[in-house]
Amino acid sequence: MKDLAVESPLNEQEICVKCGFCCDGTLFSYAVLQAGEQGNLPEKIEQNYSKEDGREFFKLPCSYFCGKCTIYDQKRASICSAFRCQLLKDFSIDKITQANAMRIIDNAVKFRDEIYLLYREIFGNDYRLSFRNLLVDLAKYGNDAFEDDPLNQSIELLRIKCNIYETLLIKNFKSIKNFERLISTSMEET
Ligand code: SF4
Numbered sequence: 030m031k032d033l034a035v036e037s038p039l040n041e042q043e044i045c046v047k048c049g050f051c052c053d054g055t056l057f058s059y060a061v062l063q064a065g066e067q068g069n070l071p072e073k074i075e076q077n078y079s080k081e082d083g084r085e086f087f088k089l090p091c092s093y094f095c096g097k098c099t100i101y102d103q104k105r106a107s108i109c110s111a112f113r114c115q116l117l118k119d120f121s122i123d124k125i126t127q128a129n130a131m132r133i134i135d136n137a138v139k140f141r142d143e144i145y146l147l148y149r150e151i152f153g154n155d156y157r158l159s160f161r162n163l164l165v166d167l168a169k170y171g172n173d174a175f176e177d178d179p180l181n182q183s184i185e186l187l188r189i190k191c192n193i194y195e196t197l198l199i200k201n202f203k204s205i206k207n208f209e210r211l212i213s214t215s216m217e218e219t
């Protein structure tokens with residue numbers, strides 16, 4: 030969601046242009062709005078506006094995302110310029126190189142494509158869901174939804190892949206604290 034035209038150093042722009050995970054529904058289902066922003070936002074963001082428990086947000090994937098932000102030179106939500114994922118923060122303090130950041134994104138795109146392919150093989154649905162919408166869709170099918178059906182194994186495999194993918198997203202793109210919390214919770218459970 031970085032304001033690519035105005036704020037980011039060129040090498041950060043290259044990373045974000047290759048990625049887009051914070052706009053396309055891979056990392057998040059919604060983007061938080063500041064108080065007072067509603068009513069003054071691009072039309073399609075207004076259309077996806079929602080409010081819950083006093084928090085205001087718009088739903089993702091963003092309708093302005095088409096490979097990259099298509100309105101980066103216009104007034105957008107404040108989060109669009111403010112958000113920086115963990116990967117970008119790590120890069121900005123030289124914790125990872127640009128080549129490594131690009132490789133992480135490449136691998137994440139390939140893994141996500143594998144998940145989409147498996148989803149479509151199972152459900153025969155050629156509509157391309159975002160990763161977060163795919164998780165919501167998958168949750169509709171309980172563990173015994175296809176009892177005694179060979180589909181069960183494929184759905185279980187899809188669930189495992191989604192869990193691994195989510196862990197990788199947390200590790201690489203969300204906060205280190207979230208990842209450490211995830212690891213310690215898993216260890217407590219074993
Ligand atoms: S307007 Fe949409 S596509 Fe553009 S940066 Fe914001 S969330 Fe991303």
Ligand code: SF4
Nearest residue numbers: 030045048049051114
């Ligand atoms: S997830 Fe991070 S690297 Fe990807 S577009 Fe958003 S800020 Fe840039």
